[in-house]
Amino acid sequence: MKKYLIVILAFISAAAFAQPGGRAKGPRSMNFEKVEEGQLPEAVKSTxxxxxxxxxxxxxxxxxxxxxxxxxxxxxxxTMDGVRSRARYKEDGTSLSSSKYYGPAKLPENIKSAAQAKYPEFTVMGGEEITTRNGKTFYRVRSRKGASKLIQYFDENGNELSKDKAPEDVVDGEDEEGN
Incomplete structure (x- = not known):
């Protein structure tokens, strides 16, 4: 009986300290700070x-x-032409990607239709048009059904991409909001 108790406690301890999803991917420590325009590298301001x-x-x-x-x-x-947007740059001014945030009425019809076709029980809440560093355009669409959330990725022709097939630039900004 004592052996069983020790084994059970060992499993509980291992589960409590285990990292979900295996080894952590990506950065160990992230820092986000607001900066004034005067603190920017000239190359970033110029680009x-x-x-x-x-x-x-x-x-x-x-x-x-x-x-x-x-x-x-x-x-x-x-804001550009009434659309909330983001642009991302390296320190040397190289453009990484840019995003435009759209409500459901402003998403291109082929993208909205493709999102609704696969999951008709979900309501499209909005999405982002993401232009990558190589000039290709992709869309990340956010939908809801009650408390359930769904994120889908599409190329500019409305073809759905799995998250692992979507370019890193498209998936990387997922935690950013267009505010």
Whole structure:
């Protein structure tokens, strides 16, 4: 009986300290901070100004990570032509990706139809048009059914992509919101 109790306690202890999903992927420590325009590298300011002339309500963030994936990127949060948007840059001004946030009425019809066709019981709540560093456009669509949430990925033709087949640029921004 004593052996069984020890074995059970060992399993409970192992389960309590186990990491869900195996080894942690990605950075060990993330840092997000608001930065003023004057604190930005000149290359980042220049690339943003030439890519998004006329952008308003610009707010800047510095995202950095140390660990398995060490990086620093600058993120601009802004409005362009009435659409909430984000753009991400390396310190040298190289564009990483940009996103435009749409409500369900503003999503391209082929994307919205594709999202609804596979899961008709879900309601499309909105989505993002993501342009990657190589200029390709993808969509991340958010849908709900009661408390259940669904995220789907599509290419610009409305073909659904699994999360593991979607480009890293498209999946990476998943925790960002368009505010």
């Amino acid at each position: 943003f100004a030439s890519t998004f002339p006329g952008a308003t309500a610009v707010r800047w963030e510095k995202h950095s990570a140390q660990g398995k994936r060490t990086f620093v990127k600058y993120v601009s949060v802004f």
